[in-house]
Amino acid sequence: MRYANTGKGEAAAESPDVTSEGIILIVVLGVLTILVVLGTVFVSLTGIERATSQNYTYIVRAKMIARSGIERAVVELQQAALTRAYTDPAKDEWFYFGEDMNKNNQLDTGEDANKNGTLDTSSFPVEFKEENKVNSSFKVKDKHYSGRLPGSYTPEGDYYLLKILDCSSMLNINTPYKPTLPGEPDTLARMLENLGKAIDPDNLPIDQGEGQQIINYRISLPNQSFVSKEQIKDTPGGIISDDDYKRIKDFITVYSWTDPSTIRLANGAVRPPAGAAQQGRPNYGVPYSTIESYVLSEPRSPININTAPWPVLVAALSDLSGIYYEPTAGVYGTVKTVSVDFNTAKTIATEIIANRQKESSGLINGPFKTWNQFYRFCDNLGLTPAQAALLKANFNPNSDLNKFNPNASFNRMIDKFDITCHSTEFCFGPTGYFEITSVGRIKSKTSDETGYAKRYLLAEIKLEALVKVFDIWRDTTQADFYKGEISALTDTALRTPKGKTLQFYPEPDVINNGRNLPAQCYYDGQVMLSTLDTPQQMGAYLSRAGFTDSLDLTEASGNPKFYPDSKGPIINSVIGPNQLGDLFPDGCYSEKEKVAAYMAAGNVGPATGSISLWIKPNWKVSDNHIFISIALPPPGQSGSTEIFHFLYYGGSYGEYYRCLVFQYENQGDQTQRMIAYNDVYNFFAQENAHKWVHLAITWNGNDSSYWPSGHRIYLNGQFLSNCSSRYPYGGGGTMDCTRGNNLLRIGERGNASQYYTCEGYPDGTLDEVTVYPNMESDAFIQSLYRYGRYYPNGDGSFTSAPLANTILSTYETGRLGAISWTEYNPFSAAESAFTFSIISEDKEEGNFNDPAGSAVGIPADGAYPPRYKFTCKTNGAPLLDTPVIDDVTITVLKKPIYLSWKVN
Numbered sequence: 001m002r003y004a005n006t007g008k009g010e011a012a013a014e015s016p017d018v019t020s021e022g023i024i025l026i027v028v029l030g031v032l033t034i035l036v037v038l039g040t041v042f043v044s045l046t047g048i049e050r051a052t053s054q055n056y057t058y059i060v061r062a063k064m065i066a067r068s069g070i071e072r073a074v075v076e077l078q079q080a081a082l083t084r085a086y087t088d089p090a091k092d093e094w095f096y097f098g099e100d101m102n103k104n105n106q107l108d109t110g111e112d113a114n115k116n117g118t119l120d121t122s123s124f125p126v127e128f129k130e131e132n133k134v135n136s137s138f139k140v141k142d143k144h145y146s147g148r149l150p151g152s153y154t155p156e157g158d159y160y161l162l163k164i165l166d167c168s169s170m171l172n173i174n175t176p177y178k179p180t181l182p183g184e185p186d187t188l189a190r191m192l193e194n195l196g197k198a199i200d201p202d203n204l205p206i207d208q209g210e211g212q213q214i215i216n217y218r219i220s221l222p223n224q225s226f227v228s229k230e231q232i233k234d235t236p237g238g239i240i241s242d243d244d245y246k247r248i249k250d251f252i253t254v255y256s257w258t259d260p261s262t263i264r265l266a267n268g269a270v271r272p273p274a275g276a277a278q279q280g281r282p283n284y285g286v287p288y289s290t291i292e293s294y295v296l297s298e299p300r301s302p303i304n305i306n307t308a309p310w311p312v313l314v315a316a317l318s319d320l321s322g323i324y325y326e327p328t329a330g331v332y333g334t335v336k337t338v339s340v341d342f343n344t345a346k347t348i349a350t351e352i353i354a355n356r357q358k359e360s361s362g363l364i365n366g367p368f369k370t371w372n373q374f375y376r377f378c379d380n381l382g383l384t385p386a387q388a389a390l391l392k393a394n395f396n397p398n399s400d401l402n403k404f405n406p407n408a409s410f411n412r413m414i415d416k417f418d419i420t421c422h423s424t425e426f427c428f429g430p431t432g433y434f435e436i437t438s439v440g441r442i443k444s445k446t447s448d449e450t451g452y453a454k455r456y457l458l459a460e461i462k463l464e465a466l467v468k469v470f471d472i473w474r475d476t477t478q479a480d481f482y483k484g485e486i487s488a489l490t491d492t493a494l495r496t497p498k499g500k501t502l503q504f505y506p507e508p509d510v511i512n513n514g515r516n517l518p519a520q521c522y523y524d525g526q527v528m529l530s531t532l533d534t535p536q537q538m539g540a541y542l543s544r545a546g547f548t549d550s551l552d553l554t555e556a557s558g559n560p561k562f563y564p565d566s567k568g569p570i571i572n573s574v575i576g577p578n579q580l581g582d583l584f585p586d587g588c589y590s591e592k593e594k595v596a597a598y599m600a601a602g603n604v605g606p607a608t609g610s611i612s613l614w615i616k617p618n619w620k621v622s623d624n625h626i627f628i629s630i631a632l633p634p635p636g637q638s639g640s641t642e643i644f645h646f647l648y649y650g651g652s653y654g655e656y657y658r659c660l661v662f663q664y665e666n667q668g669d670q671t672q673r674m675i676a677y678n679d680v681y682n683f684f685a686q687e688n689a690h691k692w693v694h695l696a697i698t699w700n701g702n703d704s705s706y707w708p709s710g711h712r713i714y715l716n717g718q719f720l721s722n723c724s725s726r727y728p729y730g731g732g733g734t735m736d737c738t739r740g741n742n743l744l745r746i747g748e749r750g751n752a753s754q755y756y757t758c759e760g761y762p763d764g765t766l767d768e769v770t771v772y773p774n775m776e777s778d779a780f781i782q783s784l785y786r787y788g789r790y791y792p793n794g795d796g797s798f799t800s801a802p803l804a805n806t807i808l809s810t811y812e813t814g815r816l817g818a819i820s821w822t823e824y825n826p827f828s829a830a831e832s833a834f835t836f837s838i839i840s841e842d843k844e845e846g847n848f849n850d851p852a853g854s855a856v857g858i859p860a861d862g863a864y865p866p867r868y869k870f871t872c873k874t875n876g877a878p879l880l881d882t883p884v885i886d887d888v889t890i891t892v893l894k895k896p897i898y899l900s901w902k903v904n
Contacts, residue, residue, distance in 0.1 A: 055458075055459070058442050058458045058459035059459050059461060061152065061158065061440075061442055061459065062440040062441060062442050062459040062460055062461040063440060063461040063463070063903070064440070065149055065158055065159070065160050065440030065441070065442070065461075066160055066438040066439060066440030066461045066462065066463040067438070067440070067463060068147070068160060068438075068440075069146060069147060069160035069161070069162050069436075069438030069439075069440065069463075070436055070438045070463055070465050070467075072138070072147055072162075073094065073138075073162055073164055073434075073436045073438065074436070074467055074896050076093070076094055076138065077094060077164070077434060077467075077469045078469055078470065078817075078893055078896070080092060080094065080430075081430070081432075081469060081470045081817040081818065081891045081893060082815070082817045082818065082855055082856075082857055082893065083818065083855050084429070084818050084820075084852065084853035084854075084855065085428065085429045085819075085820035085852065085853025085889065085891065086306060086368065086369045086428040086429045086820075086852055086853055087166070087304060087306035087307050087428070087429050087430065088306070088366070088367040089103070089307070089356055089357050089367065090103065090357055090358070090366075090367070093137070093138045094137045094162075094164045095137065095164075095307065096121065096122060096126075096135075096136065096137045096162075096164055096165060097121055097135035098119075098120050098121040098123070098124030098135060099111045099112065099114075099119055099120050099121065099124050099133065099134075099135070100119055100121050100135055101133070101135050103135070103357060104357075105353050105354060105357060106119065107119040110133075111133070113128055113133035113134070114128070122165055122169065122250045122251070122309045123247070123250045123251070123309070125163075126161045126163035126437055126439055127161065127437075127439045127460070134161065136161045136162050136163060137162040137163055137164040138162055143156070144161075145159035145160065145161055146159075146160055146161050146162040147159065147160055147162070148160070152442055152444075153442075153443070153444040153445060153458075154443065154444065157442060157443040157444060157445065158440075158441070158442050158443075159440075159441055160438050160439060160440045161438070161439040161441070162437070162438055163436070163437040163438075164434055164435070164437075165250060165307075165435040165436075165437075166304050166307040166430045166433075166434060167253045167255055167256040167430075167433035167434060167435060167466075168256050168257065168301065168302060168303060168304040168307070168308075168427060168430055168431040168433070169303065169304050169307035169308040169309065169312060170250070170251055170252050170253040170256070170303075170312060171188070171191055171192065171195060171252050171253070171303070171312060171315060171316075171424075172252075172253050172254065172255075172256045172258070172301035173188065173192070173218065173226060173232065173252050173253070173254060174218070174225045174226055174254050174301075175188070175256075175258050175299060175300050175301045175424075176188065176298045176299060176300050186211070186215055187422060187423060187424070188211070188215055189211030189212040189215045190318075190319060190421075191211075191316065191318075191423055191424070192206050192211035192214060192215075192252075192315070193206055193208060193209075193210065193211040194315040194318040194319065194345075195248065195251060195252075195311055195314075195315035196210075196211075196248070197314075197342065198310065198311035198312075198314035198346070198349075199248065199251070199311045200247065205240075205243075205244040205245075205247045206239075206240070206244070206248065207239070210235075210239045210240075213235055213236070213237065213239060214232060214235050214240075217234070217235045217236060225254070227254065228254060228900070229249060229252050229254050230245070230249075231254075232245065232252070233245050250309075251309060251311055251312050253433070253435070255433045255466055255468075255899055256301045256431060257301065257302075257431030257432050257433065257472055258299045258300065258301050259299060259300060259301070259302055259397050259425065259474070260297075260299050261297075261397065261474070261476050261477050261480075261522065261523075262297075262298055262299060262300045262397055262425060263295050263296060263297055263298060263399060263416060263522075263523045264295075264296050264298045264416065264422065265294075265295070265296065265416075265417045266295060266296040267294075268420060271323055271417075271418070271420065272323070272335045273335065274323065274335055274336060274337045275334065276334070276335045277333070277334060277335075278333050278334070278335055294575055295522075295575065297522070300425060301431075302397060302424060302425040302426055302427040303316055303424060303425070303426055303427070304426070304427050304428065304429060304430060304431070305352060305356070305368050305374070305395075305426040305427070305428060306367045306368055306428055306429065307430070310349050310350070310353060313348075313349035313352055313353070314342070314346050314349045315423070316395075316423045316424060316426075317340060317344075317345035317348050317349055317391075317423070318340070318341070318342045318423075319339070319340070319341065319342065319345075320339060320340045320391070320394050320419070320422065321337065321338065321339040321340075321390070321419070321420045321421040322337070322338055322339075322386075322390045322393065322394075322414050322418045322419040322420050323335050323337055323414075323418050323420060324336055324338060324386050324389065324413050324414050324418060325413075327619055336386070338384070338386035338387055338389075338390050338414075339387075339390075339421075340387055340390060340391070344383075344387075348381060348391075351377075351381060352368075352377075355368075355377065356368060367428070368426075368428050369851075369852035369853070370428070370822065370852050371392075371396050371398075371822050371886075372824070374392070374395070374396075374426070375388075375392055378391045378392055385413065386413065386414070389412060389413035389414040390414055392412065392414070393412060393414040393416060393418065393419055394419055394422050394423060394425070395425050395426040396425065396426075396822075397425040397427075397887075398476060398524070398525075398822065398886045398887055399415060399416045399417075399523055399524040400415055400416075400524070400886070401416075401417070401506055401523075401524050401574060401575070402414075402418075403415070403417075403506075403575060403580060404505070404574045404589070405584070405616060405618045405690065405764065405765050406505075406506075406690065407616070407690055407691065407692075407826070407881055407882065407884075408689065408690035408691050408826075408881075409824050409825075409826035409884070410526075410824050411690040417575070428820075428852075429820075429853070430469075431472055432468055432469055432471060432472060432891070433466070433467070433468055433469070433899075434466075434467050434469055435464070435465075435466055436464070436465045436466075436467060437462065437463070437464050438462070438463045439461070439462045439463075440459075440460070440461045440462075440463070441457060441459070441460045442457075442458045442459045442460075443456060443457055443458060444456050444458055461904070462903070462904040463901070463902070463903055463904075464900075464902040464904070465898055465900065465901050465902075466898070466899040466900040466901075467896050467897065467898055467899065468897040468899060469893075469896055470817055470891045470892060470893045470894070471807050471814075471891070471892040471893075471894065472889060472890070472891060472892070473803050473804070473807050473889070473890045473891075473892055474887060474888070474889045474890075475525075475800060475887065475888045476525055476886070476887035476888075477521060477522045477523065477524065477525040478504050478506065478518045478521035478522075478524060478525035478526075479518070479519055479521050479522045479525065480525060481525055481527055481798070481800075482504055482518045482519050482521075483800070483801035484798055484799055484800040484801050484867075485798070485799045486500045486501060486503075486504075486527075486796070486797070486798050487500070487501050487502070487795070487797040487798070488501070489501055489791070490795070491793055493535075493537070494532060494535075494793070495532065495533035495534075495535060495536070496530040496531065496532060496533060496791055497530060497531065497546065497548040497549075497585075498548065498549075500530050501529070501530055501791050501793075501795065501796030501797065501872075502527055502529060502530055502791075502796045502797075502798055502872065503528055503529070503530045503531065503585045503586070504518050504525070504526070504527060504585065505524075505525070505526040505527070505528060505584075505585050505586075506521070506526070506574045506584065506585070507521045507573060507574055507581075507585070508548075508549060508571070508583045508584060508585050509548075509585070510549045510550075510571060510583070512571050512572060512573075515573075517573055517581075521573075523575065524574075525886075525887075526884050526885060526886050527884070527885040528790075528882040528883070528884050528885075529790040529792075529796055529872055529874070529879065529882040529883065530790065530791045530796070531585075531587075531767060531768075531789060531790060531791075532768075532787065532788060532789060532790060532791060533554075533768065534546075534612070534768045534770045534784070535787060538783060538784065538787075539772060539776070539780065540772075540773075541555070541771060541772045541773075542556070542557045542558075542604065542605065542609075542771045542772065542773050543555060543556040543557060543558065543602075543603035543604070543744075543770070543771045544556075544768065544769070544770045544771070545588070545596065545598075545746070545766075545767075545768070545769040545770075546767070546768060547583060547584075547587050547588045547766075547767055549583075550562070550571075550583075551569060551582075551583060551588065551596055553598055553603065556598075556603050557602045557603060558598075558599055558600075558601050558602020558603040559598070559601075559602065559603070560598070561598070561599075562596060562597070562598065563597040563598060563599065563743060565594075565595060565597065567593040567594055567595075568582055568593070568594040569582030569583070569588055569589065569590060569594040569595070569596055570582055570583075570594075571583045582594055584765060586616075586765060586767060587614070587616070587765040587766055587767030587768075588746065588765065588766055588767070589618075589764070589765050589766075590746050590747040590761060590763070590764065590765075590766055591618075591762070591763050592761055592763070593761070594747070594761075595745050595746060595747045595761070596745070596747070596766075597743040597744065597745045597746070598743065598744045598745075599741065599743060599744070600630050600737060600738040600741075600742040600743055600744045601738045601741065601742075602738075603744055603771060604630060604737050604744050604771050605737070605771070605772075605774070606701075606736045606737055606738050607700070607701035607702050607736055607737070608699065608700050608701060608702060608773065608774055608775050609698070609699060609771060609772055609774065609775065610696060610697065610698040610772040610774065610775060610776040610780075610781070611628055611696065611697055611769070611770070611771050612694070612695075612696045612769075612770045612772070612781065612784050613627065613647075613694075613695055613696070613766055613767070613768060613769040613770070614692050614693070614694055614695075614766065614767045614768050614789060615627055615692070615693050615695060615762065615764050615765065615766050615767075616690060616692050616764050616765040616766075617688065617690070617691075617693070617762075617764040618689070618690065618763050618764050619689060619763055619764070625761065625762050625763060625764070626647070626747055626761065626762065627647040627695065627746070627747065627762050627766065628647045628697075628744075628745070628746060628747075628769070629745050629747075630737050630738070630742050630743065630744055630745065647660065647695050647697055647713070660695075660713055660715065660720065691880070691881070692789045692880050692881070693715070693716060694714075694715075694716050694717060694785040695713075695714065695715060696713075696714040696776075696785075697711065697713050698711070698712045698714075698775040698776055698781070699711045699712075699775060700775045701736065701737065710775075712775075712778075714781045714785075716785055717781060717782040717785030718782075719778050719781075744771070746766050746769060747762045747766075770784075786878050787878060788877075788878030788879045788880065789879060789880050789881075789882075790879040790880070790881070790882045791874075791879075792874050792875075792876050792877060792878060792879050793876060794871075794872065794873050794874040794875065794876060795871065796871065796872045796874075797869060797870065797871040797872070798869065798870055798885075799867055799868075799869045800867045800869070800888070801867065802865035802866070802867050803860070803865045803866055803867070803890070803892070804865075805862060805865070808860055808861075808862035808865060808894070809862050810862045810863055811862060811863070812862040812894060813859065813860065813861050813862065813894075814859075814860045814862075814892050814893050814894040815857060815858070815859055815860060815892075815893045816838060816856040816857065816858045816859075816860050816866065816890055816892060816893075817855075817856060817857075817890070817891030817892065817893050818854060818855055818856060818890070818891050819836055819838075819848055819853070819854055819856050819868065819888070819889070819890045820850075820852060820853040820854070820888075820889050821836070821870075821885060821886075821887060821888045821889065822851065822885070822886040822887045823851050823883060823884060823885055823886065824883065824884040824886065825883045825884075826881040826882070826883065827881070827883070832849045832850065832851050832873075833873050833874075833883035834851075834870045834871065834872055834873065834883065834885060835848070835849050835870065835871050835873060836848040836854070836869065836870045836888075837868070837869050837870075838858050838866050838867070838868055839866060839867045839868070839869055840858055840859070840860065840861070840866040840867075841861070841864045844869065845858055846858065856890070860892060868890065870885065870888075
């Protein structure tokens with residue numbers, strides 16, 4: 001049966017739904033597209049994550065490489081501290097030269113990597129992209145890096161660059177801690193402004209007046225200190241811009257070792273003014289109540305002369321000034337001024353850098369190692385002697401007072417108290433603190449379309465660490481040394497004060513007004529051979545003034561008491577208060593109106609005798625010095641009017657000018673003199689200032705023909721035969737030195753109401769004034785001179801107190817690095833007079849004899865603190881001078897302390 005075609009039914013059933021199928025196709029295509037996109041995104045994200053992960057790996061690896069550089073630097077610096085105490089820029093591989101590729105301190109072709117027209121060393125960034133232009137710390141020869149690790153993509157692709165800066169090469173903007181006294185220029189403010197002038201005089205990073213603003217801001221902070229040097233940018237007024245800070249940051253620090261023993265005069269107004277006439281040592285004795293009001297402790301951070309960059313050296317050298325005493329051809333001398341200006345400072349700084357980078361074993365060329373070498377350098381700069389003396393006084397941290405009339409090998413024209421404008425001190429090696437910058441880099445090697453190999457930087461990390469690598473132990477003051485022990489005398493043929501082989505200086509070993517002078521002397525200090533007492537076995541004497549711990553006669557047949565005088569001498573501190581002390585470890589200083597006097601009766605033979613004494617003059621060209629005399633009794637007492645000037649240097653007696661005189665004046669003023677004039681003037685004036693001289697005179701007053709046969713004068717054991725007499729005694733009879741109540745006097749005083757109006761005073765240190773009852777022979781006087789001035793046997797030793805627990809606590813262990821010391825050896829410039837050793841747990845080790853620094857390397861246990869010991873070497877011959885120990889320094893290595901850490 002057939003049906004009609006109605007458009008529905010079978011025909012409709014057999015035809016597909018075209019619209020539905022199209023939609024499904026579109027949906028499927030859409031889904032497929034989404035899947036493709038998602039797949040692509042997933043693949044892309046996977047690649048990004050993989051790249052990110054790879055980049056992170058690069059960064060971590062670069063950071064670890066940079067950290068390896070930091071660790072390597074610390075280990076190397078510790079090893080250097082174990083080796084020696086000074087820095088040698090020509091040999092120390094950690095020294096950073098920046099652009100100076102050939103280390104010649106000159107801007108040569110190809111070295112100006114940053115195109116600024118100057119040679120940049122410490123201020124040159126180690127991360128400079130043209131790394132082959134950086135002379136980094138520990139630079140590998142002919143390479144551009146400091147060290148490398150196994151390369152990730154190329155053998156030399158993983159490496160680090162190091163920039164190590166010694167913090168003691170910079171100005172510590174936190175020291176001195178105490179603000180400057182009112183009315184005085186601030187030391188650090190002036191140095192900061194001079195630093196700015198040295199960096200760029202045309203575009204000052206620190207302008208005039210801004211130094212004081214920086215100090216004022218620092219004082220307003222907690223503990224009056226910066227916690228980081230970046231904090232200087234917060235100084236009110238925005239005076240330090242980012243560019244200013246960038247230019248000064250490698251020249252300043254807030255961390256470095258601070259010397260606690262540096263001092264200054266508490267009040268500069270007590271210095272004698274320029275042009276003032278002076279007699280002897282300038283008297284700074286204004287009526288202070290305590291020594292603390294006279295001496296101001298001002299801890300300062302020394303600058304390493306071997307590592308400091310040129311601008312820092314200029315800042316330290318500029319605008320120094322001081323006063324000095326210039327003797328004239330008379331009793332009076334004149335106070336004069338001296339200074340070093342900015343231009344002179346620039347010249348000296350250039351010479352320092354040129355000198356320190358030379359490889360030389362000479363005493364001047366090469367790195368600075370000792371103060372003796374620095375002194376020779378100053379003397380060869382073409383400066384005036386006063387300018388050279390000013391440099392020595394400012395930069396040596398030891399005070400080296402000239403107030404106690406030290407020996408010539410140790411005497412200074414200018415000391416710390418004579419400096420009217422100071423800076424800070426120098427040192428010769430690092431003081432333990434370092435700024436270490438380490439840049440870790442990873443590079444790959446690929447080829448471009450030409451096939452040329454290129455290296456691409458994959459990652460770079462910069463680490464900056466401030467590390468304390470070692471500590472410092474330093475003995476330098478008398479208070480430091482006094483805590484130790486000196487060996488006792490063993491040779492019974494010799495005598496020394498208190499039976500010791502060595503002596504501490506500058507204060508006498510006495511307690512005065514409740515003060516233990518040496519134990520409280522924190523402003524200066526030395527150790528020297530002990531002086532010798534007059535030997536008893538050489539002959540019986542009537543009296544002796546040894547001046548060990550008193551002004552009384554040490555031994556006497558008569559009254560031993562020192563006859564008091566309102567003007568002195570006195571027992572007091574060498575520097576005050578009220579008056580300068582006159583009792584020194586090596587004798588009594590007799591200066592203007594300060595005379596040690598004793599009753600003559602019983603202490604001097606009436607008519608015959610001999611007097612022997614040692615004197616150390618504090619003058620070169622001068623007139624009229626009376627050393628020993630016997631004259632009028634004290635006021636109110638009856639006695640003789642006879643006056644005996646036993647030893648009298650000077651006088652204007654016609655052709656007998658500046659000579660050595662024995663003078664006798666009787667009641668009728670009939671003066672009689674025996675004059676020894678042969679080369680005496682030249683001896684004192686040109687050769688023997690601050691040197692010990694032995695003088696003696698013998699007389700026989702019972703000999704009516706004693707002019708000159710009955711009197712003999714001796715200089716350093718030699719009889720002065722070329723003598724003449726003036727107004728010869730012709731009346732016969734005898735001479736009685738002790739008639740009435742005459743006084744034996746060491747020197748004279750210019751006051752008619754007490755003692756006698758004199759023409760001069762000794763102005764020197766006198767010791768071992770010994771009076772014999774007989775007119776002794778030439779051989780006897782020679783034997784006294786040949787006995788010598790200082791202990792000669794070569795076994796005098798000093799053992800220090802244990803290293804303080806501020807360095808090693810009870811539970812800490814460490815290692816002693818290098819030991820160095822400052823010595824002044826008058827006998828040999830090429831050989832040390834001292835041998836050092838270390839005592840640890842009662843075991844003595846080492847034989848160190850290089851003052852510049854000897855490697856120790858001995859373990860140090862805080863439970864058993866080590867000590868050092870030194871022995872003074874002599875050859876047993878009579879000595880007229882003594883080697884001197886001025887300071888001892890030991891580096892102590894412990895676990896490094898990381899004070900700051902920064903990642904860039």
